[in-house]
Amino acid sequence: MITVIAGGVGAARMLRALLQVVDASEVTAIVNVGDDLILHGLHISPDLDTVTYTLADAINPDTGWGLVNESWQSRTMLEQYGGVSWFGLGDRDLGTHLYRTQRLHEGADLATVTAEITAAWNLGLTVLPATCDSLRTIVTLATDDAAGSNTPILAAGTEISFQEYFVQRHHSVPISNVRFEGAEDSMPAPGVLDAIESANLIVIAPSNPLVSIAPVLAVPGIRDALVRRRNNVIAVSPIIAGAALKGPADRMLAELGHDASVLGVAALYNEFAGTLVIDAADDSLKSAVESFGLNCIVTETIMSKPGVSESLARTVLSGATT
């Protein structure tokens, strides 16, 4: 049994790679919900949906989020009203949010609804939200910023939601802090702790350490459970040669006082991970990683390269027995 701690795009690719070499019934993904938002009254879970759509081969290949064969009639109408339209909701994608919101209103918890959604897509793996409770990633602006010419200037020090940072501002503004609202009062979703305790191997996917992995670990009990399984926890660095493949992880690490390199990742993960997989481009940092008390595996990690995703998956699985 393999359990994967997951954010969005990078985790979805890691999961897809793993499913090439292990049966889906062996795999559980514990997915970040810090990015979730309520918009237009709808409960939107971007990371859960990116994982689901990717593994269903239904992700929009042009954007990396949302559904393939998408249309935008509702958004066009929303724009006619001058409504909030910076968060792109396609017509097909809306079907998912309508369903999730209706079921939550009926009293189902997010784990139940997620199971229903993944079953409808015929996914064989188990997908769990880290928590069914409200946990929201909030970032602090490091400088004055407006999201666009028609939006107010927010002063440095203002807190905004993750999606206001990530989508509305295209993660282009520096930040000075990240916190997880509601984390203290949250509980792991049913099955989460058991999936960590009973797994043969726990994989920290190559997701943003600060806003994809950290909010999962902020749910009381999850980090401690990982610490207890440290020898069986293998992390894949999302940072390659000092840069993130996608997204702002490198800049965020630097802005928040971490090394924007595999060493920054090692420092953040060494308490609960026994092994860190780094890219061949960072071979020279192997012994520095090991100095954090981590096993270090050096291999190709860019999953878009031919053949790499399957070999990376096999390397990660070998981490179970290192």
Next chain:
Amino acid sequence: MITVIAGGVGAARMLRALLQVVDASEVTAIVNVGDDLILHGLHISPDLDTVTYTLADAINPDTGWGLVNESWQSRTMLEQYGGVSWFGLGDRDLGTHLYRTQRLHEGADLATVTAEITAAWNLGLTVLPATCDSLRTIVTLATDDAAGSNTPILAAGTEISFQEYFVQRHHSVPISNVRFEGAEDSMPAPGVLDAIESANLIVIAPSNPLVSIAPVLAVPGIRDALVRRRNNVIAVSPIIAGAALKGPADRMLAELGHDASVLGVAALYNEFAGTLVIDAADDSLKSAVESFGLNCIVTETIMSKPGVSESLARTVLSGATT
């Protein structure tokens, strides 16, 4: 100034007729919200939307509700999940509900949001919800009923929401009662009482008396305001030769102990209306209508017939001076 008490389809046609002969800036519609529902977390206002879309020449001509040039991608996805899909929400129409819900969540009241929506459609008239508060039409089943083979049988005496009756059951089940949940605690929306008090003429549109007009009158203050203006209130009967042009008004009248004829309408309206317009088909009932203390005007009222809508509008306007 003309104020129209309005339900959905019949009222929209009456308003469209009036706008052929008076300037839109002279017209205020006070619209039923008893049909409103929260579905998938979205606030849906069917009568407000039918009035808006009709007057914007954007109503779906095939259905009489929803928007023209509609697509159904979100609904298809919702059905894939096994979600609630009996209430048809097209992709374009969803844009309206997303906007309304977002604005209500932001703290705007329904009157404000309605003004924004009608402005976006460049409607010149004023459209007001009867109330910004929650007022819901609830009907009682007169017989055991299931909404379909996959839904539970509900016992006679069970209360269901208006849309569960009207849309999910195609208004095909007999009912034994209608009530308006929340009406007692509701207040007229801003502008409603003034629109009644200051109008030269108040028109009761040919809408269902029991579930379109009655819920407007159930808002404390509105019925009394109409009673005070009785001499300037003119109603158009939605019943012609004992039948409703559209919908279940005739059956509902009979089921709830009223005459399913213009006489039933006269009995329901004579307290607050001074004049009732009935169709030429009911000419023989003119003196019986007058016996309720009502002026009675007999004319063509089927607005789909060529030339009738404009002549009916002129007849109604003449009611201001009878």
